[in-house]
Amino acid sequence: MSQQRHGSTPGEADGVPAFPDLPxxxxxxxxxxxxxxxxxxxxxxxxxxxxxxxxxxxxxxxxxxxxxxxxxxxxxxxxxxxxxxxxxxxxxxxxxDKNRAVCLVGVGNLGHALAGYAGFASRGFRVVALFDADPKKVGEDINGLAVQHIDDLQRVAAEESIAIGVIATPPGTAQSVADALVAAGVTSILNFAPGVLSVPSNVDVRKVDLAIELQILSFHEHRKASLTALPGGRVPATGNSDQEAVGS
Amino acid sequence: MSQQRHGSTPGEADGVPAFPDLPxxxxxxxxxxxxxxxxxxxxxxxxxxxxxxxxxxxxxxxxxxxxxxxxxxxxxxxxxxxxxxxxxxxxxxxxxDKNRAVCLVGVGNLGHALAGYAGFASRGFRVVALFDADPKKVGEDINGLAVQHIDDLQRVAAEESIAIGVIATPPGTAQSVADALVAAGVTSILNFAPGVLSVPSNVDVRKVDLAIELQILSFHEHRKASLTALPGGRVPATGNSDQEAVGS
DNA sequence: AGGCGCTTGTGAAGGCGTGCACAAATCGCG
DNA sequence: CGCGATTTGTGCACGCCTTCACAAGCGCCT
Missing domain, CATH: 1.10.10.10 (Winged helix-like DNA-binding domain superfamily/Winged helix DNA-binding domain)
Structure with a gap:
């Protein structure tokens, strides 16, 4: 569209603002x-x-x-x-194209798995630091990366210029971890802990709650069950053949 | 609203269809x-x-x-x-209120963590069976539950009347696992493997892709960076102070 | 060179979801 | 017993997103 731009560096355009604000x-x-x-x-x-x-x-x-x-x-x-x-x-x-540095806080059950998740590395992200509050976990080696104490977050985040943080702690500590991340200059947070985080408006938060996903499925199960039991009979399709991933 | 219903069993109403189809x-x-x-x-x-x-x-x-x-x-x-x-x-x-039975397929890095995730049990779900295709993993005990071979899925699913399945396998095998789940009578699937599953229209699929979440955050990082570098200056808030979980 | 088939890009319409603003309802108090 | 404070439930308007349908553009074949 607009002018011909084929062959120019991606995004580098003439008069076009490099950021078409996408829906x-x-x-x-x-x-x-x-x-x-x-x-x-x-x-x-x-x-x-x-x-x-x-x-x-x-x-x-x-x-x-x-x-x-x-x-x-x-x-x-x-x-x-x-x-x-x-x-x-x-x-x-x-x-x-920036190969973004990510840090992960909370090396419990889930955090451990996330630290080793191959999908991150293969899709443009480097997990560069792991943190936990539990002294017993500090020093543990996970996939060649040593767990550090949460108190070192500020220093490490600055050194590695980390802009994205992942929270995989229990619900109770999630907010304080979020505060620490924000204080350390992190401006995007992926939160796996149940509950709502409050952060400054310039920080983006995305939330993934595994139990919520199941509960939504449970609703549809309940719905299907109550429909098949009804006169009308056959299950009439949710209309959800789309299966998108998430919508904030 | 409608008539007065206070005090009746939840959902059990007089003329009202127990299922108000919610948005x-x-x-x-x-x-x-x-x-x-x-x-x-x-x-x-x-x-x-x-x-x-x-x-x-x-x-x-x-x-x-x-x-x-x-x-x-x-x-x-x-x-x-x-x-x-x-x-x-x-x-x-x-x-x-049904305490729903859930099975989990793929006890790798992530599956292992999900099997032990306390949030499921505490929010209405029982993980009743674990499956994997790798013979070396079959028999392994995770949280008091033995990993079974995927070929036993059909039988076990029937015995335990499992309606919800969780896929935590590598991308390559996700579709065949989904087919097996559907064949075993599962009508709701939570998919952690990247990629699109094709299933009959009466089966609901929800997808959680961890890398996608990070990529969306990455976009906002990119956007914020290119804005602060601009004349206008200060970061104008994504408007995303809502942080919902998912919308299919 | 010209025409034909295929595929993109988009104008317009419809539906869904959000948020405002207010009327209706309930409680407590004088 | 009536009044005011409070909070729910909702009509309405607006904006975003989706979907249809079609014109514009491109390559290939003759």
């Missing part, structure tokens, strides 16, 4: 598109149609096209999208 | 309300105002009232909501 809904889907594109690239595909990519990402093709059009997209009518080009573009928009 | 957005928030209510109950509160509960759940008070009104709510004007009553009502709607 939140679109942003939430970009990572899924990216994953699908990587998968396609591995199978050797050079281009994809919106139909094909949409199917791979589990969304409507019209939605996909509109999403991509928001970022001043690179598609060719009659052909489709250049896979490699689109990958670069989306990675640029998501800021994944 | 998805509301359903996604109910678990958060429930958590906040439990917390309030522990502190000994008998009633809450919509304002108070809304604050505890991190949402707007008008939104909360509308949400509760959808389930034919139990509030008293001038007073607030009866905490215990509301807990019962929400638990009934979410189907949590």
């Amino acid at each position: 939140e809904a679109t942003i939430a889907r970009l990572p899924e598109y990216l994953r699908a594109l990587h998968h396609l690239a591995e199978t050797g595909a050079e281009t994809v149609s919106s139909e094909g990519l949409a199917a791979a990402a589990g969304v409507n093709s019209a939605k996909l096209r509109k999403d991509l059009s928001h970022l001043g997209s690179y598609g060719t009518r009659g052909v489709g999208y250049d896979v490699a080009l689109l990958v670069d573009q989306i990675e640029y928009i998501l800021g994944l | 998805e957005a509301t359903i996604a928030r109910l678990p958060e309300y429930l958590r906040a209510l439990h917390h309030l109950a522990e502190t000994g509160a008998e009633t809450v105002s919509s304002e108070g509960l809304a604050a505890a759940a991190g949402v707007n008070s008008a939104k909360l009232r509308k949400d509760l009104s959808h389930l034919g709510s139990y509030g008293t004007r001038g007073v607030g909501y009866d905490v215990a009553l509301l807990v019962d009502q929400i638990e009934y709607i979410l189907g949590l």
Whole structure:
């Protein structure tokens, strides 16, 4: 669209503000598109149609096209999208070309697993520090990384210029950890602890609550059960064939 | 609303269909309300105002009232909501009074942690079976539960009447596991593996992709960085002070 | 060179969700 | 017994997102 921009460094444009403010809904889907594109690239595909990519990402093709059009997209009518080009573009928009440093607080059951989660490293993130309040855990080696005491957070965060923190502590300590992260200059938090965090407005928080996910499924189970028991009979589909990941 | 129903078994009403079809957005928030209510109950509160509960759940008070009104709510004007009553009502709607049986497939890094996650048991779910395809893992004892081979899924699922399955396998095997779950009669799936699952329309899938969450945060980091570098200056708040959990 | 088929990009419409603002209802107190 | 303070429940308007449907554009084949 707009002027011709093919071939310029991704995002580096002439008069266009490098940041088309994308709708939140679109942003939430970009990572899924990216994953699908990587998968396609591995199978050797050079281009994809919106139909094909949409199917791979589990969304409507019209939605996909509109999403991509928001970022001043690179598609060719009659052909489709250049896979490699689109990958670069989306990675640029998501800021994944920076190989972002992440720290993780709380090396309990869940934190331990997250520290070793291969999916982070392979998708643009480096877990550079682990913290815990429990002295017994400090010093423990997890995947080649030593657990440090939470009191060192401030220093380490500055040294490694960490902007993203992950909270995997019990609910009771989550808020104080969040405060510590904010004080250490972290401006994005991924919170696995149940409960609401209060943070300054310039800090972004995303929350993942595993029990909540199950409870939502439980609702649908309950609903399906009460419907099949009814005269009407057969289960009429939730309309949720989309299975998006999250919407903040 | 409707007629007076105070005192009847939750959900058991006269002419009212026990299932007011709630908006998805509301359903996604109910678990958060429930958590906040439990917390309030522990502190000994008998009633809450919509304002108070809304604050505890991190949402707007008008939104909360509308949400509760959808389930034919139990509030008293001038007073607030009866905490215990509301807990019962929400638990009934979410189907949590059934103590639902859940099975978990894939006892790797993440699956291991999920199997031991205390938050499940304390919020209405029992993990009753663990499966893995790796013979070396079969027989391993995790939290008093023995890992079984995936081939036994069908039999065990029937015996324990499992309706909810959790997938924590590597991406490559997720689809075949999903197929096996569906064949075993599971109608709700919580998927931690990256990628899109295709399932019959009567099966609900919710997806949690940890890397996607980080990528969304990364986008906001990128955005904040490119804004502070600009003439306008100060970070203008994402407007995301809500921090909901998920919206499918 | 011209035409045909295919695919993108987008205008417009409809639906869903949010938030405001207020009327209705309840309690407590004088 | 009536009045005021308080809080719920909701009608309404607005904005975001989705979806349809189609014109514009591109490549290929003849």
